[in-house]
Amino acid sequence: MTHTEEIVRAAAVLVFKRGKTTFARADIKDQIGITSHEWDNGYTSLFQGMREDHPGGAPKVARRFRGLFRRVGPGTYAVTKYGRSLLKDFVD
Numbered sequence: 001m002t003h004t005e006e007i008v009r010a011a012a013v014l015v016f017k018r019g020k021t022t023f024a025r026a027d028i029k030d031q032i033g034i035t036s037h038e039w040d041n042g043y044t045s046l047f048q049g050m051r052e053d054h055p056g057g058a059p060k061v062a063r064r065f066r067g068l069f070r071r072v073g074p075g076t077y078a079v080t081k082y083g084r085s086l087l088k089d090f091v092d
Contacts, residue, residue, distance in 0.1 A: 004046050004065050005090070006032050011068070012087040015079055022076050052080055 001009070010031035014020045020027070025047060029039040048058035052067040068083035079087060 003043050004050070004061055007043060007047055007050065008065065008068065008087060009090045011079060011083070012090040015084070015087060016091045022072055022078050024075050024077070051077075 007028055010028045011023070013031055014023050014027055025039070025044065028047065029036065029043070032039075032043070034043070045057075045059050046061060047069070048054070049061040050065050050068045051058070052070050054066065064086065067080055068086060069077045070080050072078045
C-alpha cells in the first residue's frame with residue numbers, strides 16, 4: 001500500500017467507523033500508526049496534495065486522490081463529497 005493509500009484508509013476509518021466529521025492531520029497520523037518524524041518526512045506533503053485547494057508546493061498526487069479533503073478551520077479538515085465516495089472503497 002502506498003503512503004497515499006494509507007492516508008485514504010486512515011481517513012475512511014475516522015469518518016466511517018469512528019463517525020468523525022472533522023479531523024486533524026494528527027488524527028490521520030495516529031490512525032496510520034506512525035511517528036511524527038515519519039509523518040513529516042513522507043506523508044504531510046501528500047496530504048497537502050490531496051486537499052481540494054492543493055496549496056502551492058504540494059506534490060501532485062494521482063488524479064483519483066485529488067480533492068479528497070477540505071480545510072474547514074485552522075488545522076481542521078473534512079472529507080469532500082467526492083472524498084466520501086472514494087473513501088467508501090477503502091473501508092473494510
